[in-house]
Structures are given as C-alpha cells and as structure tokens.
Amino acid sequence: NAGVTQTPKFQVLKTGQSMTLQCAQDMNHEYMSWYRQDPGMGLRLIHYSVGAGITDQGEVPNGYNVSRSTTEDFPLRLLSAAPSQTSVYFCASSYSKENTEAFFGQGTRLTVV
C-alpha cells in the first residue's frame, strides 16, 4: 500500500518561479488537504478538498492554488514563489471530512531563494 505519495521530496526555486507539488493517494479517500510546517508554527492548513471538483481555503491560502479533478490527485501550485514560502509541505488524506484520521505523505522540503 503506497498510501499518500508526494513528489518531489526536495525542491529549490528562485523567487518568482512557479511549480506544482504533486500529491496522490490510493486509499479512495474523499477528503484531501495541504499543510505547511514551519519551525515553531506547527502545521497550518493551506487548502483542502472534500471531493473531486470541490476545494476550499484553509488558514494560510495566499500564494497557493489547488484543483481536484480526480479522487486520487490533489496538486498544490505556487504561481510566483516567494522566500516566505520556504517550508516543508505535507499532503494528507482522510476517509471523510476533517474529523477522522489524516494520513500524511512524507513531505516536500521547498526552499525559495
């Protein structure tokens, strides 16, 4: 069982560049979410999706876009990277809604220079 798979594991971007962080899950979970983890800040929710075609903003959505065209995939797009987006990003999925166990991916460590 692969669970939640994130790619890439590491990425360095220049300020202003764009990129997409990939997230895929093979558990047929309806609910998927993206978090960023910064030292001393814990996990903060960026965007989430309750099913294909439905997305919504979390606590820190600015600078990020998401879409959900399939149940399995939930990519996170940075349109114009900024140094403040240097962080570790985690994708997670849950069977249903936000009040059940979240299964996290291994994370993507992003550095914006």
Place this chain on the structure above:
Amino acid sequence: QQQVKQSPQSLIVQKGGISIINCAYENTAFDYFPWYQQFPGKGPALLIAIRPDVSEKKEGRFTISFNKSAKQFSLHIMDSQPGDSATYFCGANNLFFGTGTRLTVIP
C-alpha cells in the same frame, strides 16, 4: 487568535517516566481531537484521538484526558521509552494544530 495552544515546547523525560503534553482549544464546535507523532524527516502519523463525548481514552501506554468545560486536553505517555522520542502535535478537527512538543526520552 490561536485556535489551539500547546505546551510545553520541549520535554525531557527519563526512561520509564511519565510524559505529559497539554493543549487548549478555542472553538467548541470542534469534535475531533487527535495527537500526531512525527519522527525527523517523516510525515506525522496518528497516535491517538478522542471525541468530546468521552473524558478519557487509553491505548496501551498512551492516554488522552479531555476536559470539555475547560476546553483542554492532554496526552499522557506512561513508561516513556527512548523510541518515543519524537515531536507531538495536538489538533482540532485536523483544521488547526498546536505548535508541537519535542519529546526526548533519556535512557
């Protein structure tokens, strides 16, 4: 306003001792309070969770105590082991998380 507050930031415990981490939340609409464990370089993984209709939940050496009126809950790790050394996050509905507690268990 911070929705979930966690303390302490770091904790050092002797092997065999009890580790206690505390969290407080703001919104009474939350109905799921998980604790996640994270090892360096890995994603968080659910350790134990509780819903507000019970005051305590125990799974092996791990216990959550929940105080609905005070809007507080805590994680107790009994007989702490070096393998428990990790960062622990409390959460509310997976929407908001505490800032984490780095636990070190000394052999």
